[in-house]
Amino acid sequence: MNRFTWQSALFLAPATITLLLFAYWPLLQDVWLSFHSWNMVSPTMKFVGLQNYLQLLSSDELIKILLNTVLYILVLVCVNFIFPYLLSFIIAHRLNRFSFFYRSALFIPSTVSLAVASILFLWILNPLAGPLNIILSAIGLESPRWFKESGLVIIVIGLIIGWKVFGYNLILLVAAMVDVPKELIEAARLENVSNWQLFRRIIVPMTSSTALYVFVITVVFGLQYVLVPVNMLTQGGPDQGSSNLVYIVYQYGFVFFQTGKASAFAILTMLIYALFLIVKTKVLDKKVHYEN
Amino acid sequence: MKKTTQLFALLCIGAFTIAALGCGSSQNASSKTPSKVMIEYWHVNAESFGGPSVKQLVEQFNKENPDIEVVEKYNPDMYKGLTQNLQAAMASGKSPDVVQMGYSYLNYAGENLKYASIPDIITKLSPEDNTYLKDNFLPNVLSLATTDDGKQIGLPYSVSVPVLYYNPDVFKQAGLDPSQPPRTWQEVTQYAKTIKEKTGIMGFFMQEYADNWAQQALIESNGGQILAKKDGRTMAGFDTPEASEAYQVLADMVKNGHGLHATNEEAFQAFLSGKLGMVCTTIGKRDNFEKSAKFTVMATQFPSFEGKTRKLPAGGNLLMIFSQDSDKQKAAWRFVKFLESPGALALWSKGTGYLPPRKGVTEDPQGLKDFAEQNKNMQVAMSQMPEVVKWASFPGANGLQAEQALIDVRDIILSGKQSAADALKQAAAKINSML
Numbered sequence: 002m003n004r005f006t007w008q009s010a011l012f013l014a015p016a017t018i019t020l021l022l023f024a025y026w027p028l029l030q031d032v033w034l035s036f037h038s039w040n041m042v043s044p045t046m047k048f049v050g051l052q053n054y055l056q057l058l059s060s061d062e063l064i065k066i067l068l069n070t071v072l073y074i075l076v077l078v079c080v081n082f083i084f085p086y087l088l089s090f091i092i093a094h095r096l097n098r099f100s101f102f103y104r105s106a107l108f109i110p111s112t113v114s115l116a117v118a119s120i121l122f123l124w125i126l127n128p129l130a131g132p133l134n135i136i137l138s139a140i141g142l143e144s145p146r147w148f149k150e151s152g153l154v155i156i157v158i159g160l161i162i163g164w165k166v167f168g169y170n171l172i173l174l175v176a177a178m179v180d181v182p183k184e185l186i187e188a189a190r191l192e193n194v195s196n197w198q199l200f201r202r203i204i205v206p207m208t209s210s211t212a213l214y215v216f217v218i219t220v221v222f223g224l225q226y227v228l229v230p231v232n233m234l235t236q237g238g239p240d241q242g243s244s245n246l247v248y249i250v251y252q253y254g255f256v257f258f259q260t261g262k263a264s265a266f267a268i269l270t271m272l273i274y275a276l277f278l279i280v281k282t283k284v285l286d287k288k289v290h291y292e293n
Numbered sequence: 294m295k296k297t298t299q300l301f302a303l304l305c306i307g308a309f310t311i312a313a314l315g316c317g318s319s320q321n322a323s324s325k326t327p328s329k330v331m332i333e334y335w336h337v338n339a340e341s342f343g344g345p346s347v348k349q350l351v352e353q354f355n356k357e358n359p360d361i362e363v364v365e366k367y368n369p370d371m372y373k374g375l376t377q378n379l380q381a382a383m384a385s386g387k388s389p390d391v392v393q394m395g396y397s398y399l400n401y402a403g404e405n406l407k408y409a410s411i412p413d414i415i416t417k418l419s420p421e422d423n424t425y426l427k428d429n430f431l432p433n434v435l436s437l438a439t440t441d442d443g444k445q446i447g448l449p450y451s452v453s454v455p456v457l458y459y460n461p462d463v464f465k466q467a468g469l470d471p472s473q474p475p476r477t478w479q480e481v482t483q484y485a486k487t488i489k490e491k492t493g494i495m496g497f498f499m500q501e502y503a504d505n506w507a508q509q510a511l512i513e514s515n516g517g518q519i520l521a522k523k524d525g526r527t528m529a530g531f532d533t534p535e536a537s538e539a540y541q542v543l544a545d546m547v548k549n550g551h552g553l554h555a556t557n558e559e560a561f562q563a564f565l566s567g568k569l570g571m572v573c574t575t576i577g578k579r580d581n582f583e584k585s586a587k588f589t590v591m592a593t594q595f596p597s598f599e600g601k602t603r604k605l606p607a608g609g610n611l612l613m614i615f616s617q618d619s620d621k622q623k624a625a626w627r628f629v630k631f632l633e634s635p636g637a638l639a640l641w642s643k644g645t646g647y648l649p650p651r652k653g654v655t656e657d658p659q660g661l662k663d664f665a666e667q668n669k670n671m672q673v674a675m676s677q678m679p680e681v682v683k684w685a686s687f688p689g690a691n692g693l694q695a696e697q698a699l700i701d702v703r704d705i706i707l708s709g710k711q712s713a714a715d716a717l718k719q720a721a722a723k724i725n726s727m728l
Contacts, residue, residue, distance in 0.1 A: 038690060040690060041373075041377065042373065042376050042377050042380060042401075043380075043405065044380060044384060123556070123558055123559060123562075124562065126559075127555075127559045127562055127563060128553075128555055128559060128563075129495055129553070129555075129559070129560075129563035129568040129569060130562055130563040130566045130568045146554060146555050148555065148556050148559070149554055149555055149556070149704065149707075149708065150708075234556060234558075235556065236503040236700075238700070238701070238704050239701075239704035239708060240701040240702075240704040240705050240708075241701060242704075252697075253694075256503075256693065256697070257691075257693040257694045257697065258373070258693060259690065259691070259693075259694065
């Protein structure tokens with residue numbers, strides 16, 4: 002088994018060094034920073050031990066931030082995973098014409114930057130002058146102040162991210178759906194299997210590996226995408242109603258200049274991500290069918 | 294630690310040598326051919342934010358002063374970026390000469406940076422300017438560049454104040470006279486109500502940036518305060534009846550449906566498209582509003598509370614000198630005086646929207662006389678200069694987080710979740726535990 006040679010080490014070196022230098026070294030630095038108090042400007046750093054972590058764990062905001070994060074995940078999974086999954090099934094197997102048109106039309110928004118999408122939605126949702134308000138007031142409703150109501154603001158930001166991510170996820174899922182062998186489906190049809198049975202017994206198992214991948218990126222990337230619209234539109238408001246684990250790291254680091262606490266939050270975020278990936282590997286991976 | 298001591302020692306030696314050299318050169322200056330003094334000017338003005346005006350001013354100064362050459366250097370990321378660069382430069386012994394410093398960094402700069410005091414430079418190197426500060430600046434404006442412990446660390450340069458913008462067309466539609474804008478908060482409430490009832494258009498909005506600048510103006514104009522000193526410690530000072538009464542005025546307008554609680558961008562869009570009657574925000578938005586609105590944007594003074602004096606926090610920056618040797622200090626002082634001259638300030642105001650900090654620029658034909666006569670909104674802002682006070686900044690490492698707590702409270706109050714009095718009390722307790 003011992004086939005480790007200097008040659009293989011050499012081939013691995015570029016990737017390993019890059020990874021160590023740009024992923025693990027910053028991570029270690031982050032740990033180091035999290036034990037200090039430093040404002041990014043001052044020439045002196047003060048060692049404070051575990052104080053940053055203790056403050057973080059004892060603060061009221063932690064629960065709020067975690068709840069918001071969970072809410073974001075729920076919205077993002079609905080908008081960017083479940084919905085495109087169903088739609089990709091329709092496009093791949095239930096639609097006889099125009100499937101190319103739908104695919105491209107739905108993909109185009111994901112080429113636009115999130116900043117642009119944020120500005121666009123800001124205008125659409127403007128509670129006094131936006132087009133949505135005009136429609137709402139025409140049927141006698143008053144537009145809510147989307148970005149100033151807690152709860153609602155998370156859904157709206159989830160939708161903005163959906164606008165960006167939806168098309169990309171859809172393309173991935175359509176590719177997986179198309180890969181399901183036609184013979185299997187036709188055989189099932191001959192047996193008079195209902196659409197639901199077809200979906201449940203054939204499509205879901207056959208596309209599960211891609212679906213799992215899309216699910217993971219929906220959660221992992223989705224939470225990071227939150228930064229752009231939140232920073233542009235709400236700065237975490239109203240009363241931290243749109244903040245999450247990723248934004249709070251930015252806020253402590255680059256708004257409050259408390260790098261110690263920002264690093265402590267970053268470590269916490271990383272642990273939560275790690276936990277998520279462990280669960281994914283231990284539980285979900287076993288239920289997935291990989292072709293090769 | 295050892296390193297810093299060494300560095301400090303080195304700096305001291307450097308300073309002595311330079312001082313000694315300075316003495317030497319001043320004795321035989323007449324015999325030498327005049328060589329150019331190079332000084333560096335650090336600013337935060339990107340191309341879209343007054344950058345061209347900076348370049349124009351530097352060019353003009355260099356042309357008029359052949360013995361000095363000013364080199365301008367743009368620092369990205371506003372005053373934070375500039376302060377970081379400044380500290381790095383000072384650690385390596387190469388400080389710039391003239392620097393723009395944000396008012397919110399005033400105390401930090403006074404405590405942590407090795408600056409050259411302008412009053413000292415005047416007494417030592419330019420005694421003919423002994424009365425320059427007193428003659429040209431209002432005392433309240435001068436104090437914008439004075440630290441908490443009373444040191445004049447620089448000269449105020451750029452000043453912005455809050456004003457009340459309104460849409461005259463909406464006023465007319467509601468049967469209100471655009472030449473009689475509201476003067477007090479009571480009137481603002483009435484006007485907003487009238488506008489909403491007569492036209493269905495939303496009446497009023499006060500800026501909701503990620504700071505409490507405009508809200509400070511509101512609270513302090515009612516006799517409240519943001520910060521209070523108790524036994525030498527700075528504490529939250531806004532858990533008073535005056536502060537909550539002022540804040541409640543806003544909350545009531547929102548609650549009764551004629552005040553808007555939304556993001557800044559949403560409200561500004563609505564105002565510019567004629568769906569909002571009045572907006573209370575900085576004079577810095579003047580040019581943008583005037584150019585983007587389909588109607589004539591009018592501005593009036595920040596409303597006051599009946600029988601009370603207005604107190605308006607200043608936004609903007611001050612100029613500090615960091616030169617260490619006397620030749621450069623002298624040159625830097627001449628450059629600062631140039632930047633603070635009526636002509637240069639006029640160019641600066643037109644290029645950025647900031648108000649000139651000096652007395653008399655608006656009346657000076659070389660200054661803003663023509664511009665101010667044409668632009669009524671500018672006059673309105675200028676007329677508020679005597680009421681300018683310091684922008685409160687929470688001290689210490691948690692200062693900015695404390696500021697955020699006050700921003701969060703704004704959402705709580707304006708959404709009607711809690712009364713202003715309760716919410717401010719809780720926020721004060723939270724902030725005091727942080728400071």
